[in-house]
Amino acid sequence: MVIGVPKEIKAEENRVAITATGVSAFISHGHQVIVEKGAGVGSGILDRAFEAAGATLLASPREIWERSDLIMKVKEAEQEELAFLRPGLILYAYLHLAANEKLTRYLTKKKVTSIAYETIQLEDGSLPLLTPMSEIAGRLSLQVGAWCLQAENGGRGLLLGGASGVRPGKVVILGAGIAGSSACHVATGMGAYVSILDVNPSKLRYIHDIIGGRITTLMSNRANLEEEVVDADLVVGGVLIPGAKTPKLITRSLVRMMKPGAAIVDISIDQGGCGETSHPTTHNRPIYMEEEVVHYCVTNMPAIVPYTSTYALTNATLAYGLEIADKGVVKSMNENPALAKGLNTYQGKITHEGVANAFGLRSTPVEEVITG
Numbered sequence: 001m002v003i004g005v006p007k008e009i010k011a012e013e014n015r016v017a018i019t020a021t022g023v024s025a026f027i028s029h030g031h032q033v034i035v036e037k038g039a040g041v042g043s044g045i046l047d048r049a050f051e052a053a054g055a056t057l058l059a060s061p062r063e064i065w066e067r068s069d070l071i072m073k074v075k076e077a078e079q080e081e082l083a084f085l086r087p088g089l090i091l092y093a094y095l096h097l098a099a100n101e102k103l104t105r106y107l108t109k110k111k112v113t114s115i116a117y118e119t120i121q122l123e124d125g126s127l128p129l130l131t132p133m134s135e136i137a138g139r140l141s142l143q144v145g146a147w148c149l150q151a152e153n154g155g156r157g158l159l160l161g162g163a164s165g166v167r168p169g170k171v172v173i174l175g176a177g178i179a180g181s182s183a184c185h186v187a188t189g190m191g192a193y194v195s196i197l198d199v200n201p202s203k204l205r206y207i208h209d210i211i212g213g214r215i216t217t218l219m220s221n222r223a224n225l226e227e228e229v230v231d232a233d234l235v236v237g238g239v240l241i242p243g244a245k246t247p248k249l250i251t252r253s254l255v256r257m258m259k260p261g262a263a264i265v266d267i268s269i270d271q272g273g274c275g276e277t278s279h280p281t282t283h284n285r286p287i288y289m290e291e292e293v294v295h296y297c298v299t300n301m302p303a304i305v306p307y308t309s310t311y312a313l314t315n316a317t318l319a320y321g322l323e324i325a326d327k328g329v330v331k332s333m334n335e336n337p338a339l340a341k342g343l344n345t346y347q348g349k350i351t352h353e354g355v356a357n358a359f360g361l362r363s364t365p366v367e368e369v370i371t372g
Contacts, residue, residue, distance in 0.1 A: 001325040004068025007039040012283030014042025014306035017072040020053040027054035043310035087111040098358040099272040107345040120342035132312035137301040138182025145234040148263035148294040156261035161191035169233035176203035180238035237266040237274035244354030250275035260292040269297040
């Protein structure tokens with residue numbers, strides 16, 4: 001196959017879908033890799049590193065898309081890239097289609113084979129390609145949350161770790177998955193009061209066992225959620241339903257009850273967000289005020305640290321990418337159930353139930369479209 005790696009054009013997106021080591025792996029398997037010039041610069045990977053690994057560099061993004069069988073990206077296709085979509089093209093990226101009806105309809109209309117990093121799922125329910133970015137986003141949520149609380153950003157002017165004789169701030173984390181647990185580790189390390197809520201008692205038990213008595217673990221129900229959010233200085237939304245829209249746990253009326261200058265960092269915004277007052281922002285304009293609360297809702301948080309994120313991403317995506325390239329879509333999906341769950345659209349059909357349900361559309365089971 002010809003694997004194409006275009007430069008990311010989403011605002012302030014400096015990650016790239018592959019490292020030079022990843023290029024070498026595809027080349028060693030007999031594939032060709034074409035990379036857009038300058039694609040890796042934001043992640044500290046120069047063009048000469050890609051060339052040394054065996055990639056061909058091209059200046060034209062159109063040529064990358066037109067010559068490739070498999071496009072590897074970090075983020076979904078942007079408006080300017082929609083014209084490059086065509087039948088039979090394989091798009092392998094973070095897609096988050098449940099929050100993007102326009103792209104979903106475009107991918108089906110153009111009969112693109114789209115494989116979403118975030119819905120590839122192992123038997124135990126874990127999401128191996130989402131895990132590294134969730135870990136990074138969770139860790140970053142405290143870094144950006146502390147920044148949101150600074151007075152010049154409209155925040156309370158509060159230091160999360162407190163000071164001698166001054167009590168620390170309170171951090172409330174919704175969701176005890178990878179993002180939530182990563183946020184929890186950083187928040188406790190900063191010296192904040194921390195509460196974490198989840199509907200899964202096993203996840204809460206694990207976090208309690210690992211971190212100990214420095215945090216409060218609570219079952220997520222309406223009463224507990226409202227009590228904790230109202231008392232919070234910083235709320236981190238790390239709720240995830242694989243492939244589906246995030247439930248709106250934080251209502252506008254609840255935001256109104258929060259302390260003036262408190263902050264919400266909605267990690268789940270790329271799946272629609274867990275707050276009624278949440279809407280996507282960019283790194284250029286990351287925050288806004290709503291109901292006197294600072295909101296940070298950047299859809300590609302890990303792009304703040306592109307070097308770390310790019311290498312972590314390739315570590316996770318490479319093996320599946322090689323499998324798709326070596327075996328083709330149908331054989332790789334039939335032989336790897338985890339990869340089959342990553343298939344979101346195929347030959348004009350939506351193959352992920354969560355995506356279809358988000359827009360009231362019909363889904364076709366993956367097993368039906370890959371038979372044979």
